[in-house]
Structure formats: structure tokens, C-alpha cells
Amino acid sequence: MNKNILFAIASGLLLGMPFCIPQLFPLIFFAWIPLLWLEEKTIDHHNPYVLFNYSFLSFLIWNILAYWWVGKAQITGVILILLINSLLLALIFWLISRSRKHLKISILFPFLLIWLGFEYFDTWWDLAWPWLNLGNAFASAPKWIQWYNITGTRGGSLWVILINIRFFSLIKNPRKNIALRSIGMLLLIGIPFLYSISLYHQKENATGTRSFALIQPNLDPYTEKFVPANEEKHFAGFMNTADSICSSQRPDFLFAPETVILTSIDENKPKKSSSYTQLLDLRKKYPKTKILIGTHSNIESESFNSALFLSDSLTPHFYHKTKLVPLFEKVPFDKYLSFLKDYSLEIGGYQGSYSSRNDIDYFISDSAALVPVVCFESIFSDYCAQRVPELPGFLCMITNDGWWKTTPGYKHHFNFSRLRAIETRRDYIRVANNGISAYINSKGTIIAKTKWWEKSVLTGKFKLMKEKTFYSQHGDFIGRVCLFTAILLLIFVKIRIATQSNTTTRS
Numbered sequence: 001m002n003k004n005i006l007f008a009i010a011s012g013l014l015l016g017m018p019f020c021i022p023q024l025f026p027l028i029f030f031a032w033i034p035l036l037w038l039e040e041k042t043i044d045h046h047n048p049y050v051l052f053n054y055s056f057l058s059f060l061i062w063n064i065l066a067y068w069w070v071g072k073a074q075i076t077g078v079i080l081i082l083l084i085n086s087l088l089l090a091l092i093f094w095l096i097s098r099s100r101k102h103l104k105i106s107i108l109f110p111f112l113l114i115w116l117g118f119e120y121f122d123t124w125w126d127l128a129w130p131w132l133n134l135g136n137a138f139a140s141a142p143k144w145i146q147w148y149n150i151t152g153t154r155g156g157s158l159w160v161i162l163i164n165i166r167f168f169s170l171i172k173n174p175r176k177n178i179a180l181r182s183i184g185m186l187l188l189i190g191i192p193f194l195y196s197i198s199l200y201h202q203k204e205n206a207t208g209t210r211s212f213a214l215i216q217p218n219l220d221p222y223t224e225k226f227v228p229a230n231e232e233k234h235f236a237g238f239m240n241t242a243d244s245i246c247s248s249q250r251p252d253f254l255f256a257p258e259t260v261i262l263t264s265i266d267e268n269k270p271k272k273s274s275s276y277t278q279l280l281d282l283r284k285k286y287p288k289t290k291i292l293i294g295t296h297s298n299i300e301s302e303s304f305n306s307a308l309f310l311s312d313s314l315t316p317h318f319y320h321k322t323k324l325v326p327l328f329e330k331v332p333f334d335k336y337l338s339f340l341k342d343y344s345l346e347i348g349g350y351q352g353s354y355s356s357r358n359d360i361d362y363f364i365s366d367s368a369a370l371v372p373v374v375c376f377e378s379i380f381s382d383y384c385a386q387r388v389p390e391l392p393g394f395l396c397m398i399t400n401d402g403w404w405k406t407t408p409g410y411k412h413h414f415n416f417s418r419l420r421a422i423e424t425r426r427d428y429i430r431v432a433n434n435g436i437s438a439y440i441n442s443k444g445t446i447i448a449k450t451k452w453w454e455k456s457v458l459t460g461k462f463k464l465m466k467e468k469t470f471y472s473q474h475g476d477f478i479g480r481v482c483l484f485t486a487i488l489l490l491i492f493v494k495i496r497i498a499t500q501s502n503t504t505t506r507s
Helices: 003-020 022-029 033-042 050-072 075-103 108-121 134-138 153-172 178-200 228-249 274-285 375-379 381-385 408-424 470-474 477-506
Strands: 206-216 253-255 261-266 290-299 302-310 316-320 363-365 368-374 393-399 428-432 438-440 446-449 456-465
Touching: 003 022, 003 033, 003 050, 003 134, 022 134, 022 153, 022 408, 033 050, 033 075, 033 153, 050 075, 050 408, 075 108, 075 477, 108 153, 108 477, 134 153, 134 408, 153 178, 153 477, 206 228, 206 428, 228 253, 228 261, 228 274, 228 456, 253 393, 253 428, 261 274, 261 302, 274 290, 274 302, 290 368, 290 393, 302 368, 368 375, 375 381, 375 393, 375 408, 381 408, 381 470, 393 408, 393 456, 408 428, 408 438, 408 470, 438 456, 446 456
Parallel strands: 206 253, 253 290, 261 290, 368 393, 393 428
Antiparallel strands: 206 456, 290 302, 302 316, 363 368, 428 438, 438 446
16 A cells, blocks of 8 residues: 555544544644655645645544544435545645745644634534544543633644644654753643643632532433424423422422423413423422523524523523534525525434524523533534623533434533533533433533433532633634634735746746
């Protein structure tokens, strides 16, 4: 086999393994080295697209290892996502190489700007899929990245790129100032790690506590949950469990997962929904207990994947899922391709296309701010962090991870919750239909969790944190700066290429 192909495969495997087996996250520190070697070897190749071809192979392997399990729910969808993401990442790496070639500079500068800029861009366009942000590789190692409360995951991506390039430099020139460069490498790895450890052992500044109970119904999304004939039976079972918990525990908050209520609630006339009126009766029966539950809702012709909150006023408050799964929950670019809006992909027998319009960032009750997070939104660090107010509060995520069965998918999705807790320094309640439901503290430590694929109830007390982190205040400042600068850099490269072409033509 061609040696270059082996290098491309090696990078793909090293990039993908931390996203497939989270405990192998240290591999990310070496994952780019084979691709960097290929980039340097092919930079003057007569075929300017040869690097694109090799990097596409690498990124296809990375993507397959990271989320092949999406195919459990929708094989067409996963093929489309794999191809689109792999092509995009190959294009980005190719642009990095072209930029450094025409500017005659080290790859470090364009790599940092263009890659980190794209990672940020990939959190807000219609095909947003930030699962593979390099900083996410540390999701299972919260002690390593407590400083995400300053930088978010983009800081982790920056760290990964710097370390890979330094390792590549050491390998390429092993005899040049080896002692000094080795010390520099140790400091690059060691300082962030030691700073993280010190942050991890700092005392939490809680302003109070609240009791909670959560219900994990454990309904199979393929054979039980979305069967219309079973809806009333399932909701009745949920209400019986909820009534029992509220009677015995009297919690401050009762949490239930995504889409417990399947029949859409008209937000303008919610009492037309029997499910809503049953919840209202439960709330009246136990006035101390506030309720957060996943539901479908609508306002006239707009449909939403929502979190319904019932608090002291008994007035329903709806948070609409804003970060929708491309292709599954929303057809991309539907503003311009409106004729496609009814063609979202079916997943496990369920199909729906939602609106992302939303007017609420958080709920307030009992002097506590509850920031709701619905499933896929937990991947978007900047979006979650900037909705956290400077009030005592916590985050609560509702989800349904049963689509992925017993694959790495639900495990890695679970670990993203730990990152969001660290970035915001808020305790994090995770409520899943099939698991894993959990209480995670503000340092990403799992305090309690349920078992996978098991009907469960979890109770306890969480802490209320007030201070906003630097990241919550300023958001993804690294990503914004890099995207803006990367655009300027690529414009400058384009001008340079055009100038060089004109000079060559005249001569």
C-alpha cells in the first residue's frame, strides 16, 4: 500500500479513537503528526489537490469512528453527514496548506486561525455539527480541562494544535536544541494541566441548595415511545410515578426527559391539552414542586421541540429547542429552499421538522435560574454558556439517547454534559428517556447517575452557583477572533495568488 495512504489512515485512526473510546483521549496530542508530514511532503506536488485527497481519507475515518452509531437510527442521514463533514474538513486543511504555501510561512499561523475559525463557524450555520471540535476529545477527563471556564472547548482545540505542531517539530528536527525544545513541550502540556488541577481542588462557592427528583421512563424509541396507541398509557405511567415521588419526597424540582408529551400543546390555548391539565393538577397538588418536562408544542403553524416549565404562577413557560439536528429536525437552508422543509429524515419511525424561534434563555423560580438544554444543544458550548445569567442557578438538560442503543454514542453525548458544567461553573442535571440521567457538579464530577436502559428515579440536592465564568461572560472569544482573522487571511491569500498570476503572465 502507498506509504502516503498509510499516513492518512494513521491520522484518521488517531483522531477518531478519542471520540470512539473516550479513555484514549491522549492520542489527540499526536493525531495530526502523520497529516502534517503529508502536508509538508506534498506542498510542492504538481497536483495541488493531492493533499485534499489524502486528508479526505483521514477525515472520513475520523468521522466514521466518531459517530458511525448514528446509522443505528438513520443510515441515509449518517452517510450524508459523514460525506459532508469529511469534505468540509478536507477543504479546510487544504486551505491551511495553500495559505502557508503562498505566504511562505510556518503552518502554525494559518492552522490555528483557519481551523479554529471553522470550528466556531460550525456552531451556528444551518449544517452545524460541532461534535468533532478538537476540544471535545477531553470530555471524559474533566480534571484536565477545568480552565474551559475561561476558554471553552476552543481553548482545548488550540492546545491540541499547538502540541501536535510542537511534537511534529521535534520529530522533524530531532537534534536541533533538543533539550530546550523538550522543556518547552513539557511546559506546554504541564502548565495547563497543573492549573486545571488547582482549579479542580478550589472550593465551590454555592449560594444555596435545592432538592430534585428526575424520572427516567426508559421507553424504547423504536418500539414503544413514538407509537400513538401507547401514548396515553405511557403518560399515565409517568404521572403515577411523578405523583408517588412528589408525595414521598416533596422535591423543589421535578424533571422529566425530552418529548414525554407527544401530542403538541397549543401554547396559546394550553388547557386544550389533557396532558397539560394533568400536569397542572399535579402542580396544584404539590405547590412546592416546580416541573420541567419535554413536550411538543406549537404556535399557529410553527412546531417546536420544547421544554415546558410550570412554576409558582401556574402560567406555562415554553423554551424552544434552538439548535436543531440538521437533516433530522430541520432541513438546512429552508429559508432559501422552502420547498424542502417537509422532507426531514425519518428517525426510528418518527419524523418532524421544527422551528428554531425562541424568546427565552432561562426560567426563574424560587430565586433560582434554570437554564434548559434540549438534547443536541448540549454540544454547543458557546450557546449554552451565554444563556447563563448572573443569578444563582443551574442547568438542566432533557434528552432521549435511546436512538443509539448500546453504542459509544450515548456515552460520549453524556460526557458533553460534563464540559458544559465546567464552562459555566453550574451544577448540571441531565434527564434522559433511556439514560444516562445524572447529577453532575460544577467541576464536571458525576455525583450520581442512573443505569443505562433501565427505568429509574434519581433524587438528591444540587447547589446553586451565582458567579458567571469568564467564558459565560464573553463566550467563544477565541473562535470569533480566529474566524474574523481567518477570513482576512484567506482574502489576502487570494489577492497574493492573483498578483503572482498577473506577474507571471506579464513576464
